[in-house]
Amino acid sequence: MQRPEVFSFFDPRTSSVQYIVSDPETRACAIIDPVLDFDEKSGSVATTNADVLLRFIEERGLHVQWILDTHPHADHFSAAAYLNEKTAAPMAIGEHVTEVQELWSKLYNWPELKVDGSQWDRLFSDGDTFRIGSLDGRVMFSPGHTLASITYVVGDCAFIHDTMFMPDSGTARADFPGGSASRLWGSIQEILALPEDTRLFVGHDYQPGGRAPEWQSSVRDQKHGNSHLIRCRTESDFIKLREARDRTLPMPKLILHALQININGGRLPAPQSNGERYLRFPLNSLKNAVWG
Numbered sequence: 001m002q003r004p005e006v007f008s009f010f011d012p013r014t015s016s017v018q019y020i021v022s023d024p025e026t027r028a029c030a031i032i033d034p035v036l037d038f039d040e041k042s043g044s045v046a047t048t049n050a051d052v053l054l055r056f057i058e059e060r061g062l063h064v065q066w067i068l069d070t071h072p073h074a075d076h077f078s079a080a081a082y083l084n085e086k087t088a089a090p091m092a093i094g095e096h097v098t099e100v101q102e103l104w105s106k107l108y109n110w111p112e113l114k115v116d117g118s119q120w121d122r123l124f125s126d127g128d129t130f131r132i133g134s135l136d137g138r139v140m141f142s143p144g145h146t147l148a149s150i151t152y153v154v155g156d157c158a159f160i161h162d163t164m165f166m167p168d169s170g171t172a173r174a175d176f177p178g179g180s181a182s183r184l185w186g187s188i189q190e191i192l193a194l195p196e197d198t199r200l201f202v203g204h205d206y207q208p209g210g211r212a213p214e215w216q217s218s219v220r221d222q223k224h225g226n227s228h229l230i231r232c233r234t235e236s237d238f239i240k241l242r243e244a245r246d247r248t249l250p251m252p253k254l255i256l257h258a259l260q261i262n263i264n265g266g267r268l269p270a271p272q273s274n275g276e277r278y279l280r281f282p283l284n285s286l287k288n289a290v291w292g
Contacts, residue, residue, distance in 0.1 A: 002155030002156065003156045004132070004135050006019060006021055006157055009053060011049055014075050014076040016076050016203065017204065018049065020056065021132060021154055021159075021266075022243070023134055024055065027062050027063060028064075028132050029132065030065055030068055030132045032159050033068070033073070034049065034080060049174030050083055069091075070161035070203060072100050072146065072262040074146075074176060074259060076254065077266065080265060081266035082266065089279040090120075092124055094125075094148045095117065097117050098115055098123075099178065100146060100259075101149050101263045103147070103177055104260070104264070108175070108280045119264055119265030125139070136154070136155070137153065140153060140190060142186070144174050144179060144181065145184060151163070151187075151191060154211060157200075158201070160201065160202045162202075162204065165204060166202060167217055168209075168227055171228045172184070175243075176255075177286070185238045185239065188243075192222060196220040199218060200240075202217070233235055247290070250292025251286055
């Protein structure tokens with residue numbers, strides 16, 4: 001099995017993990033789930049995280065072949081559009097992003113948003129293949145956390161976004177608009193059907209107990225140690241656990257900020273007549289959300 005080089009970049013502000021996946025033979029690489037910095041208190045946007053990735057790529061002599069998002073994120077802005085401007089590498093995401101666009105464009109009362117996925121250069125379907133240099137990549141549709149979530153399998157690696165976290169953190173919530181604990185269970189079972197030595201890379205780490213950030217496990221680790229899955233041997237058990245837990249969780253603090261950026265391919269709103277950019281912020285749109 002091919003073994004790509006994987007370089008990880010943890011953003012402590014959002015507890016997100018960004019990845020550069022490279023082919024040692026050709027020096028081609030892909031960027032997965034890059035973060036565009038945003039300070040909700042001041043409304044300031046910066047490219048600090050993305051520029052770290054670009055410097056690393058330049059220093060290593062890599063060339064970017066893909067900019068990949070696993071799903072429209074609810075807890076950080078995507079830096080895909082910024083990196084596309086800097087590298088001209090194509091942007092890609094799963095084809096079901098159009099369903100997320102349709103859902104959230106209604107929540108934002110945003111009829112002018114194109115909901116055909118044309119903000120990206122390629123929309124991946126389940127089973128689609130792609131190349132990173134000489135490396136073979138494959139797409140798995142992995143819904144549940146969102147309608148559009150996908151997993152990228154590259155060689156002996158799988159980038160599993162927010163299906164599972166590190167084993168001591170369990171699994172991801174499934175109560176966002178369009179989420180489903182049942183579909184999440186199915187997605188997890190498909191990931192766990194990969195070879196046991198497959199390296200699994202998660203999208204976030206919230207450092208339970210104050211431990212240092214971690215982001216790499218394996219199929220074997222998750223099968224035998226995931227704190228949710230070892231308690232849930234059946235789908236019905238998992239749905240009960242997941243839905244009970246989700247009822248206690250407040251929404252991510254940036255969900256209403258981030259989705260309007262991320263369903264538009266990571267592009268900021270166009271400047272208005274005064275030259276300034278403005279976010280939409282619907283009130284009472286997430287019914288019955290837990291206050292946190």
